[in-house]
Amino acid sequence: MLNLSIILEDSARNAPDRAAVVFGDMRLPYSMVNSVANQVANLLVARGIGKGDKVALLCPNLPYFPFVYYGILKAGATVVPLNVLLQPREIAYHLADSDAKALFCFEGSPELPMGARGREGFDAAEGCEQFFVLPATPLATESVHGESIWAALGGMSAEFETVQTAPDDTAVILYTSGTTGQPKGAELTHMNMLTNAIVSDEMFPGNPDGDVTLCVLPLFHSFGQTCVMNMGLRRRATLVLQPRFEPGEALEIMRKEGVTIFAGVPTMYWALLSKIHADGVEVPDTLRVAVAGGASSPVEVLKDFEKTFGIPILEGYGLSETSPVASFNQLGRPTKPGTIGFPIWGVEMRLIDGDWNTIEGEGPGEIAIRGHNIMKGYYGRPEATAEVMKDGWFRTGDIATRDADGYYAIVDRAKDMIIRGGFNVYPRELEEVLMTHPAVSLVAVVGVPHDSHGEEVKAYVIPAPGVSVTEEELIAWSKENMAAYKYPRIIEFREALPMTATGKILKRELR
Known part of the structure; x- marks a missing residue:
């Protein structure tokens, strides 16, 4: 047997009173986090979800995440974590593609209405049978979007014997960002x-x-x-x-x-x-x-x-x-x-x-x-x-x-490489050079279509505060510091750059 949830269980046995999770004024000890995860496991088993089943989790960095994550693992099921910025159509795709039987979804806020999006995606996904809401109000037992986890956990035991899983059983399905085609789910084992x-x-x-x-x-x-x-x-x-x-x-x-x-x-x-x-x-x-x-x-x-x-x-x-x-x-x-x-x-x-x-x-x-x-x-x-x-x-x-x-x-x-006039240009090399200019705070270099060269080099620059530079000046400086086929011919100044939820610069949007 090997189950990833042993990480939590072992620490709860050996340091039950130590704070495992801090969120705002909440300080939750290891024993409590493990107990709630046990309740989640009991809930899943009671609802007919167990070994080999897939369960999706749509939640930001809140105490709910470890509660549900390790509860799913304890039940012998596979966790399918979803990006909190997904829209209903994308949520439906991930639920269907992973064959998820249940979705735990944070209620969200007016700025990020995850509960409404999650419910719409759940309703559109065939085969997904259970929908649990993680309320924005702590311990709330009611939600307009569906069954609150706290209502569902009522009466569930805080003790649970973890389901035996093999080292090669799938613990987590992580979806790639889908920069080429539809996102794909990488099956990662307990080992x-x-x-x-x-x-x-x-x-x-x-x-x-x-x-x-x-x-x-x-x-x-x-x-x-x-x-x-x-x-x-x-x-x-x-x-x-x-x-x-x-x-x-x-x-x-x-x-x-x-x-x-x-x-x-x-x-x-x-x-x-x-x-x-x-x-x-x-x-x-x-x-x-x-x-x-x-x-x-x-x-x-x-x-x-x-x-x-x-x-x-x-x-x-x-x-x-x-x-x-x-x-x-x-x-x-x-x-x-x-x-x-x-x-x-x-x-x-x-x-x-x-x-x-x-x-x-x-x-x-x-x-x-x-x-x-x-x-x-x-x-x-x-x-x-x-x-x-x-x-x-x-x-x-x-x-x-x-x-x-x-x-x-x-x-x-490999997909970010720019081919300009038959020459390979690696954006990161250019970004490193541009970052040494005192007027550049952050930069992203991409290739844009060009009639004769195939692609042209373009730099999106966030200026450093208190230092001024024009596009022409920065291009001239780049020409002095980079090979003729490399330096950016186009520079656009911006206050911010588009980023993923994980903080990666979205070069595909810049393109």
Whole structure:
């Protein structure tokens, strides 16, 4: 038997009174979180949902998330976390594609009416039979959208014997962002998720006084699930939940709660630094581990953070299909800014060409990964699985180089590469150069259609406060600092850039 919920159960046995989850004024001990998860498991079994069934969860970073997540696992079912920004049509698609039998949906707010959207999507999805509302008002037993979880849990025992599941049984189905075609569900096993959480945890020594982790990465995303929730609860840390990232509030939480670990995407670090520099906000002094992933961090941001906070950002790399962590800059070995480190324990990486042939030396080439972290495949899509998996290896679609010490550095997503007049242009390389200009705060480079060159290079720039530059001046500067075929011919200044719920810049929207 192996069940991912052991992460919560073990910590509840050994540290029952320690705070597991903090949200606002609520401080919930491990014993309580485990007890409510047991009630959720009893509810599912009572409603005819059990081993092998799929149960969807549509919820931001609230205490409901671990309650329901681990309750589903305890019942032997598979968790299908959904992006909180999905519209009804998209919710219906995910429910139908995953064969979900139930949906737990947060009620939401007027600004984010998740309950109404979830109900509409549920009603349109054939085969999904149960709809439970997670009320916005704590412990409310009624909701206009359907059955409140608190009403449904009435009378349910807080004791539950976890259903036996095998290591290769599917624990979680994580949907990819769907940048090409419809989103696909990556089937991740109990062994995938548990091993990835354990290996991630053991890369960072624990704090003898107990760690406090700011949980702002969306828990519906693999990074937040593994590197914050599962890893944090395994080490009996306290998770401080922030449903929506706001840099000023995040810095205040860090100071108030004595946060020791922060995991975020590069744009979050950029926002924290911008807030500190613009408003003179006090820098929290308890932070001892800072982890970045989800996208490549600009080197200028890495340098600024270490100078400001006194600790480095440790960059890692992974995908939904890899549970997610595949490589990391790890404590105890030199950190190389701008790289994604080297493969974690039990994982192999290599560079390949389009025909799966290994590329020796520096590269560049496409990253392929093999190890305990690789998904079973895309749910219900054997053809799509066969396109990316061969002999246990998974091809990522990310282009990278590898130095003599074995450190990998992402050049770019293969799909983001710009082909200008027959030359390959990697946007990330240009973004790194542009970030060194004093008038540039944040930048995203994309390819736009061009009659004669095929594609032209365009940069979207958020200007740095108090420094002015014109499009012509920045283009001229770029021409002096980049090869003739690379530098951007078009620059557009913006106050903000479109981002996903996880903080990744949406280049497809910019295109």
